[in-house]
Amino acid sequence: xxxxxxxxxxxxxxxxxxxxxxxxxxxxxxxxxxxxxxxxxxxxxxxxxxxxxxxxxxxxxxxxxxxxxxxxxxxxxxxxxxxxxxxxxxxxxxxxxxxxxxxxxxxxxxxxxxxxxxxxxxxxxxxxxxxxxxxxxxxxxxxxxxxxxxxxxxxxxxxxxxxxxxxxxxxxxxxxxxxxxxxxxxxxxxxxxxxxxxxxxxxxxxxxxxxxxxxxxxxxxxxxxxxxxxxxxxxxxxxxxxxxxxxxxxxxxxxxxxxxxxxxxxxxxxxxxxxxxxxxxxxxxxxxxxxxxxxxxxxxxxxxxxxxxxxxxxxxxxxxxxxxxxxxxxxxxxxxxxxxxxxxxxxxxxxxxxxxxxxxxxxxxxxxxxxxxxxxxxxxxxxxxxxxxxxxxxxxxxxxxxxxxxxxxxxxxxxxxxxxxxxxxxxxxxxxxxxxxxxxxxxxxxxxxxxxxxxxxxxxxxxxxxxxxxxxxxxxxxxxxxxxxxxxxxxxxxxxxxxxxxxxxxxxxx
Amino acid sequence: xxxxxxxxxxxxxxxxxxxxxxxxxxxxxxxxxxxxxxxxxxxxxxxxxxxxxxxxxxxxxxxxxxxxxxxxxxxxxxxxxxxxxxxxxxxxxxxxxxxxxxxxxxxxxxxxxxxxxxxxxxxxxxxxxxxxxxxxxxxxxxxxxxxxxxxxxxxxxxxxxxxxxxxxxxxxxx
Numbered sequence: 001x002x003x004x005x006x007x008x009x010x011x012x013x014x015x016x017x018x019x020x021x022x023x024x025x026x027x028x029x030x031x032x033x034x035x036x037x038x039x040x041x042x043x044x045x046x047x048x049x050x051x052x053x054x055x056x057x058x059x060x061x062x063x064x065x066x067x068x069x070x071x072x073x074x075x076x077x078x079x080x081x082x083x084x085x086x087x088x089x090x091x092x093x094x095x096x097x098x099x100x101x102x103x104x105x106x107x108x109x110x111x112x113x114x115x116x117x118x119x120x121x122x123x124x125x126x127x128x129x130x131x132x133x134x135x136x137x138x139x140x141x142x143x144x145x146x147x148x149x150x151x152x153x154x155x156x157x158x159x160x161x162x163x164x165x166x167x168x169x170x171x172x173x174x175x176x177x178x179x180x181x182x183x184x185x186x187x188x189x190x191x192x193x194x195x196x197x198x199x200x201x202x203x204x205x206x207x208x209x210x211x212x213x214x215x216x217x218x219x220x221x222x223x224x225x226x227x228x229x230x231x232x233x234x235x236x237x238x239x240x241x242x243x244x245x246x247x248x249x250x251x252x253x254x255x256x257x258x259x260x261x262x263x264x265x266x267x268x269x270x271x272x273x274x275x276x277x278x279x280x281x282x283x284x285x286x287x288x289x290x291x292x293x294x295x296x297x298x299x300x301x302x303x304x305x306x307x308x309x310x311x312x313x314x315x316x317x318x319x320x321x322x323x324x325x326x327x328x329x330x331x332x333x334x335x336x337x338x339x340x341x342x343x344x345x346x347x348x349x350x351x352x353x354x355x356x357x358x359x360x361x362x363x364x365x366x367x368x369x370x371x372x373x374x375x376x377x378x379x380x381x382x383x384x385x386x387x388x389x390x391x392x393x394x395x396x397x398x399x400x401x402x403x404x405x406x407x408x409x410x411x412x413x414x415x416x417x418x419x420x421x422x423x424x425x426x427x428x429x430x431x432x433x434x435x436x437x438x439x440x441x442x443x444x445x446x447x448x449x450x451x452x453x454x455x456x457x458x459x460x461x462x463x464x465x466x467x468x469x470x471x472x473x474x475x476x477x478x479x480x481x482x483x484x485x486x487x488x489x490x491x492x493x494x495x496x497x498x499x500x501x502x503x504x505x506x507x508x509x510x
Numbered sequence: 511x512x513x514x515x516x517x518x519x520x521x522x523x524x525x526x527x528x529x530x531x532x533x534x535x536x537x538x539x540x541x542x543x544x545x546x547x548x549x550x551x552x553x554x555x556x557x558x559x560x561x562x563x564x565x566x567x568x569x570x571x572x573x574x575x576x577x578x579x580x581x582x583x584x585x586x587x588x589x590x591x592x593x594x595x596x597x598x599x600x601x602x603x604x605x606x607x608x609x610x611x612x613x614x615x616x617x618x619x620x621x622x623x624x625x626x627x628x629x630x631x632x633x634x635x636x637x638x639x640x641x642x643x644x645x646x647x648x649x650x651x652x653x654x655x656x657x658x659x660x661x662x663x664x665x666x667x668x669x670x671x672x673x674x675x676x677x678x679x680x681x682x683x684x
Contacts, residue, residue, distance in 0.1 A: 015646050015661035047648035186603030189645040224550075224587055225644050227657055262543070263550055265585035268642060282545030282571075284584040300542060342648060344608030349648025372609070381604055417647065419608045431607070435642065441584075 002035040003081045004056035008111065010043035010196050011228040012189070017068055018051040024072035025053075032076060042197020044111035045351030046098050054093055057083040063093040098348060098367055103329070105337045106314045107190070107353050110197035116235055118243055121200045127245065129316030133208045134253045141212035142168055145315065147323030149335030154180055154271070154308035155383065155412040155487070157334075157401045160315075163305060166295040167213040170303035175215035177206050177305045178280065178298065179312055181222040181229070182264050182271040185384025187343040187415030190351055191309035194339075195222070195229040198313075199236035203259055205312035207250060208319055209305050210257040218259040219299065221276050224266055234261050268385075268439035272486045273306045275441055286441045287486045308413070310339065331357035334400035334411075342368045344417035345377070361395040364418060375420040379428070379503065383412025385435050386491035388498035389428065408498065410491070425503035430458045432495040440488060447489025450480045454496065466509040470500070523562045530555040531563045535570045545571060545581055549588055558589040586639075593637035594630040596675045599654040602627070602640050605647035614651050617665040621672075635676065 007013070007022050022038060029036040044052060049065035053075075062083045064075060071088060078086040090096050104110075113120040121127070133141050146161030167175060179202065183191040195202060206218040222230055237259050240246040248256045262280055264270050270279045274288035277299050298304025314336065318326045326336045334356035340363055342349045347369035354363075360380060364370070371377050379389045382399075388409035390397070397407050404411045419428075433454030440447045454476055461469040477493035484490040500507055523531060534551035538544050548567055552559050564578040571578075582588045600618055602611055615627060618638060622631050627640040646652040649661030655671055663671075 011659050012646050012649055012661065015649055015652065015659040050649070183645060184643060186643045187605045187647045188643075189647055192645040225641060225654075228659075262546065265546060265550070266587035266641070267585050279546065280543050282543035282547075282581070283577075284580055286584075343605040344647065344650060346648070351648075385604060415605075415647070417605045417608055423608070428604075428607075431604075435603075439642070 002037050004037045004039060005081070006039045006041045006054040006056075006061065007051060008043045008197075009040035009115075009228070009232075010050070010111075010193060011226070012047050012193075013043055013050040013052070014228065016050045016066060020069040021051045021053065021067050021072065024069040028072050028076050034076075034081060036081070039114050041113060042110045042115050043193055043351075044093060044099060045107070045193065045353075046096065046348070047350040048348050049090070052093075053080075055080055055083060059083070059092065061093045063090040063096065064088045065090065098350070098352070101367070102353050103337055103355055104353050105317060105326070105329070106201075106310060107194060107198070107339050107351065108317070109201065110193055113198070115197050115199055115232055116239060118200065118239060121198075125317070125320065126200055127204060127251075127316075129319030130204050130207055130245065130251065132319045133211050134251060134255070138168055138212050138214060141208065141319070144319060144323045145212070148314075148318045148326040149323075149330070149333070150311065150314055150318060150326065151334070151401065152308060153310035153314070153338070153413065154273075155185075155410065157411070160307060160311050163295055163307070164209065164212050166293065167215070167303045167305050170296050172303050174217070174300075175213055175303045175305075176299040177209045177213070177215045177218040177307075177312075178277065178294075179206055179218065179220040180271060180273060180276055180306060180308045181220050181226075182276060183223060183226075183309070183413070184268040184271045185386075185413050185415050187381065187417035188341050188384060188413045189343075190339040190341055190414065192226050192229050193351055194309060194313050195226070196232050199229075199233045200240060201313045201316060202233075202309055203236060203240050203246060205315035206259055207246065207257045208315050209307065209312060211250075211255060213303070213305055215303075215305065216256045216258070218257065219280055220259060220261050221264060221270070221280055222261060223264045223271075230261070230263065237261060267441075268435075269441045269486075269488050272441075272488060274486070277304070277306070284441070286443050287488075289485060310413070329355040331355070331398065331400050332402055334402065338399070338411070338414045340399070340414045340416060342416050342418075344381075345371050345373055345420045346418045347372050356400040357398045359396050359398055360390065360416070363399070363416060364395065368416075368418065371418065371420045373420045373422075375422065377418050378421040379419045379423055379425060379499075381417045381419070381428075381495065382415070383410040384415050385432060386410070386487060386494060387412050387415075388494045389425065389502065390498070391502040393502075408494070410494065425499040425506035426458065426461075429496045429499040429507075430455055432492055432499075433458060436488060436492040444483070444485040444489060446480045446483045447485070447492070450476055450484075450489065451492065454480075454492075458496075461507060463509055466507070470507070473500070521562065523560055527556055527560055527563070531560075531566055535567060539570050545573070545578065546585075549582060553588060556592075558592050561590055595635050596656055596672075597637045597639065598672070599639045599641040599644075600627055601642070601644050601646075601650070601652045601654075603643040603647075605643070606651040609650035611651040614653075614663060614665060614668065617668065621669070636672070
């Protein structure tokens with residue numbers, strides 16, 4: 001009897017030896033004359049258990065992890081092909097509390113299916129949204145997305161439907177959909193997991209966006225640090241074209257939409273939407289002044305929908321289930337779910353998709369399991385390198401855009417990086433300025449010069465100079481915040497000042 | 511290192527380089543926004559973008575050499591000199607910091623003699639570069655060796671990875 005075994009091809013699983021585990025399973029099965037069908041799925045998001053091997057049994061999929069190649073013979077001895085018990089066994093995958101307590105909406109297929117299997121994609125709800133959209137008027141698609149309350153998942157949180165409405169209303173001979181897959185924030189990997197684990201979902205979302213606004217061409221701007229996602233996405237594009245749901249005649253509708261994949265080249269600021277457009281045009285990734293909005297004058301000067309991977313990937317189910325179903329999730333003006341990413345010094349790092357409104361403490365302890373080091377957690381940076389460091393007194397803040405803004409933070413792309421009590425917050429503040437200096441596009445003075453001066457001022461904040469330099473640093477941060485052209489310079493003060501305000505003891509004179 | 515110093519790479523393209531540059535231009539010049547795809551293709555083939563390639567690329571795209579130079583030098587990925595046989599990228603972003611990447615950085619510097627994670631070992635075997643996030647942040651600290659990501663990297667694991675790379679065939683360039 002053939003047993004189906006799942007071993008993820010997600011790059012996090014690969015980074016812990018998933019390919020070696022596959023080789024070991026193949027070799028061991030051959031030696032024992034057992035027939036195994038291997039499926040390379042995406043990751044379930046329980047990344048501390050990677051490589052997480054799943055076996056299909058009569059009662060569903062059961063999980064083993066983290067599995068190394070050396071564990072494989074013992075797993076065979078334990079009868080893992082029949083769900084046998086072993087010290088690495090976790091029982092039915094979907095009953096593991098970390099997974100069971102989530103609400104998978106955008107990431108519903110990631111880890112479940114073979115990412116490139118079109119039949120599996122459709123069997124699990126894929127293309128329902130696109131088929132619905134093809135039967136709708138463009139304005140009706142836009143209004144469905146408006147009704148969902150979906151906001152931009154790249155960090156800015158602008159209502160996606162409103163942006164689409166602007167592009168729909170613009171008159172032009174060509175419009176574009178540009179997907180921002182330049183997921184540069186440290187502590188974030190949901191875009192990567194989706195592109196590696198369910199790439200068709202992104203393509204379907206882009207096609208729906210194209211139908212909604214009248215765009216026939218889509219571009220994905222993918223960061224070069226993600227070669228595995230590049231391979232999956234380029235293969236998925238080729239297969240979707242061959243299957244006739246991308247190209248000149250989308251699913252036989254007579255409507256055209258195609259997607260092109262472009263690679264970034266290691267620049268963080270190219271995640272800023274206008275810098276990304278410049279880069280897509282083959283130029284230096286220098287930020288543009290707004291207005292004009294990219295919705296009106298975007299890629300190659302044409303009206304363009306610019307959305308993050310997570311935004312576009314939420315769209316197929318919003319169309320399939322209706323905007324109201326999505327809007328019923330979440331709190332306040334933060335509708336729907338967000339795939340949070342637990343990273344850094346946490347015992348159980350991974351991806352947790354929940355409706356907005358859970359507290360940071362829930363994510364850190366109930367899901368994250370506290371620190372990986374066993375020491376007390378001290379600071380948590382939410383929202384990437386431009387997000388605030390939160391002290392324990394703020395960990396009960398609900399994760400929604402407005403509640404986080406109210407405590408001077410940002411939810412951003414949903415990355416949560418935890419630090420234990422060995423962290424030196426002066427060093428973290430200095431790094432924030434250093435990173436801004438390394439990655440600034442150089443167009444505006446506050447960011448280009450201010451970041452370098454910021455590093456120098458933090459270095460001088462010692463001894464008799466301490467208080468005078470702190471005043472200078474605060475003044476510099478005001479300039480960066482108020483006078484920078486984009487979020488790179490404008491938000492760098494958040495990690496710097498939150499470190500200074502909440503962890504002043506790390507900035508002592510001596 | 512000073513970039514304006516005369517070097518073996520500053521001269522004309524050798525025949526193999528010239529062929530690679532021409533092939534990339536011919537294959538990709540008609541794409542909208544073709545410059546980055548061409549530069550990626552040249553670097554994938556040669557391991558770097560020879561400064562002498564700026565001129566033919568500029569001519570093909572109706573740009574100035576300054577435009578091409580500006581783009582090559584803006585992006586961290588593009589190298590203007592050949593890398594070592596193997597390329598190690600060490601992540602130094604926040605999630606890796608939270609798991610001790612500073613110690614890993616010091617270990618790499620001591621082991622390779624490459625200062626501040628920027629440069630190539632004297633024997634030309636290994637190029638070390640910093641990287642700001644590999645998207646493997648739940649399994650920090652991470653490195654990328656010859657295009658492949660490794661998680662939970664300790665100094666001992668890194669030594670083993672480097673030793674295996676040196677024993678094995680020449681790495682894929684990244």
